[in-house]
Amino acid sequence: MTFLVKVSVSPSEFLELFYVTYGSFIPLSETDVLEHLKNKCNTDFIDKKLNIHLEVLKYKAGLASIPMNCFKVDYNKHTLTLEDLSTLDDQNWVNDQVINMYGELIMEATEHKVHFFNSFFHRQLVAKGYEGVKRWTKKVDLFSKSLLLIPIHLEIHWSLITVDMANHHIHYYDSQGIVFKYTIENIMRYILAEAKEKKQATYQNGWKMIINKGIPQQKNDSDCGVFVLEYCKCLALKEPLQFTQDDMPKVRKRIYKELCDCKLSD
Incomplete structure (x- = not known):
């Protein structure tokens, strides 16, 4: 017994x-x-x-032994399959679907005072310039937001750019300490072009670029996407960046649950 x-x-x-x-x-x-x-x-x-x-x-x-291959999560315009969610397992690389739906949950949790850009935004901006992404904010007033979160995916690495609208600061966060300065410059040009297009004179000058150092760093080659999501959650909810590589297994499990529950946990 x-x-x-x-x-x-x-x-x-x-x-x-x-x-x-x-x-x-x-x-x-x-x-x-x-x-x-x-x-x-x-x-x-x-x-x-x-x-x-x-x-x-x-x-x-x-x-x-009875896999739930048909399992999926539908939330607003997002659909996550078990294959998508499995990118949160162990040391897998998280994919765009996970990144983007989590961004949606962050916006909901902040009552849309924070805007999260789709992970394909920067790629489209680089490929087609401002005209190629101008319609992305057709129904969004960026200048009414307190913070913009822009995940940057360069081949096999994720980093994060944030825009502090009130203070005119563009911040760069990278969990390996790598700085792709041209990505920050791309976002700077985008903000200036958007301000001009929307006739927001206050936002057409006075911007400062800041490389954030002394932030939590990864100690492997697989957790950059998870670090970006944790940066996003903490910054959006105004919580300190007090996590380490050792927390990643727990963070991965929490994010998986939050995605399935369609809301951020307390």
């Missing part, structure tokens, strides 16, 4: 619901299971972690 049977409680119901809700066990942590059991039984199972771990492994192996 196993420990879980002895205490008349099993994580199986919780695990099954978790699997249906999130399409996989990628975002599952032992803390989730322990918290569930603690709430259900009003007791702490921390000293029985090994027993619970073995039970969870056994149950996960059974469910994992």
Whole structure:
């Protein structure tokens, strides 16, 4: 008789619901299971972690043999498949679909005081200039926003440019300390062109470019996209950048859950 049977409680119901809700066990942590059991039984199972771990492994192996290939998340104009969400697993590179839907959640969380540019924006700007992206803000007044978030994807690396509208500052964040200055200059020219197009004289001069140093840095070659999303969330919610490479496994799981729940967690 196993420990879980002895205490008349099993994580199986919780695990099954978790699997249906999130399409996989990628975002599952032992803390989730322990918290569930603690709430259900009003007791702490921390000293029985090994027993619970073995039970969870056994149950996960059974469910994992029935993959939920049709699982998807629909939110506004975004659709995430299990393949998209799986880019948050382990040390995979996150893809554009994950980046863009997370940006949508950030805008919702800030009541659209922050604007998140689609990850394809900068590529289009480089390829076709201002005229090629002018229509992207047809229904958006950038000059009513407090902060603009612009993810930059250059081949195999993500970085972030932000625009502080009130202070006329354009900030650059990179989790490897690399500086692609021309990307900041591209955004500077874009803001000036947009201000001219929308007849916003206040925003047609006085801009300053700032390279942010002393920020959290990655220690591998796979977490740049996750760092960018965490920069975005912290900056949008005015929280300090107090995370490290060691936090990335936990951050990946949290982002996966937030995407499936279609809202940022507290």
